[in-house]
Amino acid sequence: MKILYFLIALFLTLSGGLLPLFTQAIAAEVGSGAEIINNNCARCHNSRPIQEFSIQEWSVIMPHMREKAHLTGKETEAVMKFLKTISSGPDINTADVVEIPILDGGALMTKYGCQGCHSFNGQGGALGPALDNTVEQKGAEFVRKKLTDPQFNNPASAMPKMPLSAAQIEELVDFIEQK
Amino acid sequence: MRIGKFIGLLAFASSTTAFQVYATPQDDTGRFVFAGYGDVKYEKSDLQDSSAFSARFVPIFLFSLNDKMHVEAETEISLNEAGETEIELEYADIHYFLTDTTTITAGKFLLPFGQFSANWHPSWINRTPWTPGIYGSHGSSQAMTPLLPILSDVGIAVQQTFYFSSKQKIFLDLYVTNGASAEAHAEEEVVDEHDEEAEEGEDEHAAAFPEVEFEATSGDNNKNKAFGGRIAYAFLPAIEIGASYYTAKYDEDERLDITAQGFDINLIGSHYLIRGEYISTETDGLEEEDEHEAADIAVFKRNGWFLQSVFQAGQIWPQLGGTELVVEYAKTNKFAEAKRWVAGVNYWLDARSVIKFSYEDTDVKVGDDDQRLAVQYSYGF
Numbered sequence: 255m256k257i258l259y260f261l262i263a264l265f266l267t268l269s270g271g272l273l274p275l276f277t278q279a280i281a282a283e284v285g286s287g288a289e290i291i292n293n294n295c296a297r298c299h300n301s302r303p304i305q306e307f308s309i310q311e312w313s314v315i316m317p318h319m320r321e322k323a324h325l326t327g328k329e330t331e332a333v334m335k336f337l338k339t340i341s342s343g344p345d346i347n348t349a350d351v352v353e354i355p356i357l358d359g360g361a362l363m364t365k366y367g368c369q370g371c372h373s374f375n376g377q378g379g380a381l382g383p384a385l386d387n388t389v390e391q392k393g394a395e396f397v398r399k400k401l402t403d404p405q406f407n408n409p410a411s412a413m414p415k416m417p418l419s420a421a422q423i424e425e426l427v428d429f430i431e432q433k
Numbered sequence: 434m435r436i437g438k439f440i441g442l443l444a445f446a447s448s449t450t451a452f453q454v455y456a457t458p459q460d461d462t463g464r465f466v467f468a469g470y471g472d473v474k475y476e477k478s479d480l481q482d483s484s485a486f487s488a489r490f491v492p493i494f495l496f497s498l499n500d501k502m503h504v505e506a507e508t509e510i511s512l513n514e515a516g517e518t519e520i521e522l523e524y525a526d527i528h529y530f531l532t533d534t535t536t537i538t539a540g541k542f543l544l545p546f547g548q549f550s551a552n553w554h555p556s557w558i559n560r561t562p563w564t565p566g567i568y569g570s571h572g573s574s575q576a577m578t579p580l581l582p583i584l585s586d587v588g589i590a591v592q593q594t595f596y597f598s599s600k601q602k603i604f605l606d607l608y609v610t611n612g613a614s615a616e617a618h619a620e621e622e623v624v625d626e627h628d629e630e631a632e633e634g635e636d637e638h639a640a641a642f643p644e645v646e647f648e649a650t651s652g653d654n655n656k657n658k659a660f661g662g663r664i665a666y667a668f669l670p671a672i673e674i675g676a677s678y679y680t681a682k683y684d685e686d687e688r689l690d691i692t693a694q695g696f697d698i699n700l701i702g703s704h705y706l707i708r709g710e711y712i713s714t715e716t717d718g719l720e721e722e723d724e725h726e727a728a729d730i731a732v733f734k735r736n737g738w739f740l741q742s743v744f745q746a747g748q749i750w751p752q753l754g755g756t757e758l759v760v761e762y763a764k765t766n767k768f769a770e771a772k773r774w775v776a777g778v779n780y781w782l783d784a785r786s787v788i789k790f791s792y793e794d795t796d797v798k799v800g801d802d803d804q805r806l807a808v809q810y811s812y813g814f
Contacts, residue, residue, distance in 0.1 A: 285599030293599065293669035296701050298548075299558045300784040302813070310463030314495050317503035317528065320536070322552065324594045324604040324667075327533040338461065380670060380703045383748075408747055410755035410781035 285329070287336020288370020292379035294323045301381070301412030303405075304340050312337050336367055340414050357421060359429020366416045374430075382413060389431040397427050462497070469493040469507065472556040472811040480576055480803035488512055491523070491555070503528045524585045538590040541649055545592075545606035545663045546677040547697045547710045550584045557813035560706070561791050563805075565739035566763025566773045567712050576795040576803035578769030580712045580737050581679070581693050583647040586610035586659065604665040604675070611652070612659025612681035613691055616644035642733060642768055643718035645683050645691055657682040665697075673699040688730065689717035704748035709740035737765035741775075755781030759791070770798035786812040 285293065295301040307315060313334065320330045363369065369378030374385045389397055399406050401423045404413035418426070469492040477484035489511040496504040506525040513519050526540030543551045549568055553559055566577040588610030595603040658681070665675030677695035682688070693714045700707040713736035719728040741761040747753040761775040777791030788810050795803040 289599060296670060297667075297673060297699060298552045299555075299813070300781070303784055306785070307466070308463075309461045311466045312463075313461060314463045314466040314497040314503075315468065317497055317530070318493075318495050318505050320530070321503070321528050321538065321592065324592065324602065326594055326596055327530060329599075383703075405783065407751055408754050409783045410747070412784055 285332065286367050286370050287333040287339075288367025289379060290325070290329050290333050290370075291336070292371045292381040294325065295412070296381060297323065300410060303412070304337055304414040309334075309338055309341050336370075339365065339367075340416060342417065357425045359425045362418070362422055362426055363429070366418075371413070385430050389427060394427050394431065397430065398423055401426065464497055466495040467492060468495060468814060470555045470557045470811065470813040472562075472809055474562055474807055474809040476562070476805060476807040478803060478805045480801050480805075485514075489556070501530050503530070534594045534596060536592040538592065539588075541585055541587045542590055542608075543585045544583055544610070544661075544679075545590070545608065546581065546583065546661060546679050546693070547663070547695045547712070548673075548675065548699060548708065549710060553708065554584065555813070556809065556811040557785060557787060559811075560741060560743050560757070560759045560779060560789070561761055561775050561777055561793075562789050562807040562809035563775065563791070563793060565710070565741070565761065566771065566795070567710065567737040567739050567765060576797050576801065577763065577765055577771045577773055580714055580735055580765060581647070581695075583613075583679075584649075586612065586647075586649045587651055588658070600669045602667045602669070604667065605662065606664075607662040608660070610659045611650060612657065613683040614646045614650075614654040615684045615689070616646040643683075643689065643691075643716050645716060654685050655682060655687045657687050661693075663695075671701055673697075673701075689719070691716045704745045706743040706745075707740070708743075709738065711738040712736065733768060735765065735767050735769070737763065739763035743779075747781075755779075755783075755787075757781070759789075769800075771800075772796050785814070786810070 291301055304312075316330050316334055319325065320327070325333070363374070368374065368385070371379040371381040372383065372385045373380065378384075396407075400413070401416065401418060404415050405411050469490070471488070471490040473486065473488045475484070475486050489509060491507060491509045493505065493507045498504060504527050507523040509519075509521045509523050511519050511521075522541060524541050524543050526538050526542040529537040529539075531537055545551045549559075549565060554564070556562070563575065564579075566575070567580045568582060586608075588608055590606060590608035593605040595605065597603075659679065660681070661677065661679035663675050663677040665673055667673040675695075675697045677693075677697070679691075679693040679695075681691055683691050691714065693712060695710060695712045697710040698708070713734070716733045716735070717730045718733055720731050721728065739761060740763075741759065744758045746756045746758060757779045759775070759777040759779060762773070763775075764772045773793055773795040775791055775793040777789055779787050779789045781787045789808065791807050791809070793803075793805045793807075795805075797803070
């Protein structure tokens with residue numbers, strides 16, 4: 255009898271009118287990969303350093319985490335896209351370089367999903383500290399070091415090391431400071 | 434001549450194929466990953482009157498068969514007190530991603546009852562070296578009698594994520610598994626009527642406290658299957674609250690039920706974590722048989738809860754780095770009334786490895802109390 259209940263519940267879940275509704279909803283709005291990491295990883299554990307695994311390994315790990323964290327398929331894809339962005343160097347990711355000015359702080363913040371984890375101008379995640387007054391409070395050198403070696407001041411920091419050039423780091427420091 | 438052309442065509446095709454095979458590693462899609470966790474622990478227990486080092490290694494094997502199918506298996510390899518190596522299959526299952534939001538799982542899987550078994554039990558995730566007092570599985574030995582010592586079982590599950598926005602979701606998990614069974618050769622404990630009267634004033638007859646076995650097996654002692662699930666609401670990234678249910682007939686005659694309900698909460702802040710679960714169980718047990726009549730069924734009700742808070746001090750004072758403070762309180766009521774305090778300091782060496790210094794004090798109403806000190810080095814890999 256319990257199997258019957260289970261099958262009925264399964265049938266209602268899969269064929270119910272709600273499913274298309276939610277499937278359509280997700281098509282309209284999926285968070286960025288960084289935002290999904292911010293929203294979901296810390297529910298159970300620290301975010302693991304992105305550089306710990308290769309993209310091929312992440313492609314096997316993410317389906318595992320999809321089930322564990324109840325991520326949707328589209329969210330999983332968004333995370334993979336973010337991981338690829340972080341893992342690829344600026345010279346390799348030529349398609350994005352063409353579209354995004356390489357020395358534009360705002361565009362760099364968007365590309366690397368900084369506000370997925372950090373609040374800035376009142377918007378963004380809470381996994382990391384707010385960026386608004388970081389340069390003023392901690393100094394430009396701290397921000398440079400954080401972007402160069404994210405774990406230098408906290409070995410447990412979940413912040414990934416972005417593939418940024420020295421010029422891009424300066425651009426980001428200026429952008430955060432001017433805001 | 435035709436043979437020559439054929440050989441030439443074959444050579445060209447072979448070279449093309451060889452190029453394609455060579456090109457495959459450029460793909461971003463992997464097939465296999467070896468991950469997992471492990472720990473080394475020093476523990477001093479007053480109850481056991483001993484202190485000892487222990488070690489575990491828990492590899493996880495992940496296979497991505499294709500976009501729709503994913504295989505995972507976790508084994509726990511540990512050394513017991515006699516020096517023998519013990520290997521336990523924690524889970525081994527296959528996920529089929531039916532739709533964007535629906536996943537079917539078959540095999541031996543972590544039971545989605547509450548959050549501890551399904552998500553928080555790995556030692557590099559659990560903030561103390563011990564399981565919460567209301568659980569008792571996963572190789573732990575503890576003074577508290579667990580309410581639902583269940584980690585995983587064999588069967589089928591379906592998971593549905595209802596997606597409202599990137600911040601709001603409802604999770605639904607349903608499962609059918611082999612379920613619990615009556616413990617073989619159980620030394621049944623006859624509940625002392627007077628003790629219970631002192632506690633609650635209920636239960637008119639002395640009855641044997643039922644011993645229920647939750648160990649997952651590839652067999653079943655009856656045709657009945659356990660059924661249950663969990664529904665949770667998540668307001669990400671800060672809150673997740675869930676309600677769980679589990680029911681099974683555990684005896685060969687399919688007369689005796691065990692039913693459990695649970696509530697769990699998970700609060701995630703920028704510098705704190707608060708995790709808790711409440712479980713209540715109703716377990717049927719047979720009263721003493723009359724000479725002329727079949728034994729009546731008595732219902733044993735228990736409940737308990739735990740609440741764990743973690744203060745990530747390094748988030749407030751950066752000079753403390755990965756330091757966090759942990760306090761946990763657990764309580765079980767009736768038939769095995771006990772309470773336990775845990776206090777600890779953890780230091781994260783990096784995002785996946787932590788050293789925990791913890792002390793626990795367990796006060797058991799009927800039985801021996803316990804105090805333990807543990808230092809555990811846990812790592813995920």
